[in-house]
Amino acid sequence: MPTDTPEGERLQKVLARAGIGSRRACDDLIAAGRVSVDGVVAEPGTRVDPETQRIAVDGTPVTTRTDIVYYLLNKPMRVVTTADDPEGRRTVMDLVPDEPRVFPVGRLDYDTEGLLILTNDGDLAQLLTHPKHGVDKTYLAEVTGSPSDAIVRTLAAGVTLDDGPTAPARVRVVQRSGGRTALELTIHEGRNRQVRRMCEAVGHPVRRLVRTRIGPLRDDRLRPGKWRALTNAEVRKLYASTGEADLASGT
Ligand code: URA
Numbered sequence: 001m002p003t004d005t006p007e008g009e010r011l012q013k014v015l016a017r018a019g020i021g022s023r024r025a026c027d028d029l030i031a032a033g034r035v036s037v038d039g040v041v042a043e044p045g046t047r048v049d050p051e052t053q054r055i056a057v058d059g060t061p062v063t064t065r066t067d068i069v070y071y072l073l074n075k076p077m078r079v080v081t082t083a084d085d086p087e088g089r090r091t092v093m094d095l096v097p098d099e100p101r102v103f104p105v106g107r108l109d110y111d112t113e114g115l116l117i118l119t120n121d122g123d124l125a126q127l128l129t130h131p132k133h134g135v136d137k138t139y140l141a142e143v144t145g146s147p148s149d150a151i152v153r154t155l156a157a158g159v160t161l162d163d164g165p166t167a168p169a170r171v172r173v174v175q176r177s178g179g180r181t182a183l184e185l186t187i188h189e190g191r192n193r194q195v196r197r198m199c200e201a202v203g204h205p206v207r208r209l210v211r212t213r214i215g216p217l218r219d220d221r222l223r224p225g226k227w228r229a230l231t232n233a234e235v236r237k238l239y240a241s242t243g244e245a246d247l248a249s250g251t
Contacts, residue, residue, distance in 0.1 A: 008047035011035065014055065018062045019232040034058050060240045061123075063232055070230040071096050071118045074222040081107035081116065092116060096227050105129060106190055113224060114139070114211030117238075124238060128215075129190060133242040135215030138186045139195050140174065143204040146181050147173070151202045155185065159201045163191060166198055180207065215241035 015026035015035065027044065029035050035042045036056045042048075048055060050064035063070075073095055075081070080091045081104050092104050096118055105117040105125045119125060127133045147155075156171040170186040181204070185195055196206045212218065216237040222228060230238070 005047050005049045008049045011046045011048050014050045014064050018064050060236050063235045068121045070235055071227045072230055073116045073227040074224050075108050075116045076224040077111050077113050112209045115214050127242040134188045135241045136186050136188045138213035140210045140212050141183045141206050142208040143181050143199050143206055145204050146176050147204050159198050161197050
């Protein structure tokens, strides 16, 4: 497929609109051979169709399609992460706009709170949920009791669950008070109820669980039940965090 679309828009204008930089800076990126269109290094003067062509800078896709949306939701407790719940409970879909139709990337348990991405970008969803590329996710877990340092080390080294041992995690004690402990755990596996099962396995069941980070994404100001659109820079960072940006850009 030819990369140049004579009736299309100038590539530097499309890049600038996507927040990559000024048109001048985007010109420089193109001249340096750092921009590809449908997997082919773009020449200065290239014109593109931003709705159909895949544009990447340094192999990381640039979001130029206006029909692709990315939401960051702060999921509250007692909301199901599915499109449709047979039991009629509130779902995450009830908390974001109906159109265009999006789907959740991965899932949080009914009682887990915190950050969840919803999008209609199947490539990104696949990269983020694939075990090979899975990005780190951080959780704040309030557990019962006061785990010893040895138990914290065990959680970090890996505990054996009924579906096998967990991969090494980063675990730290945030606060101990009144018979409860706040632990911060960073894992990159996405096994079912993993954090709850890990803490249960070492004798400290989770009382409250909040996801506070997905790869490069954090947001301390987003209130439970609220969503916001990701910025172009955040989408680029997410793609880059999967370490397989080239896969998604087709290069
Ligand atoms: N681990 C859990 O136990 N629950 C979640 O919702 C996410 C990670």
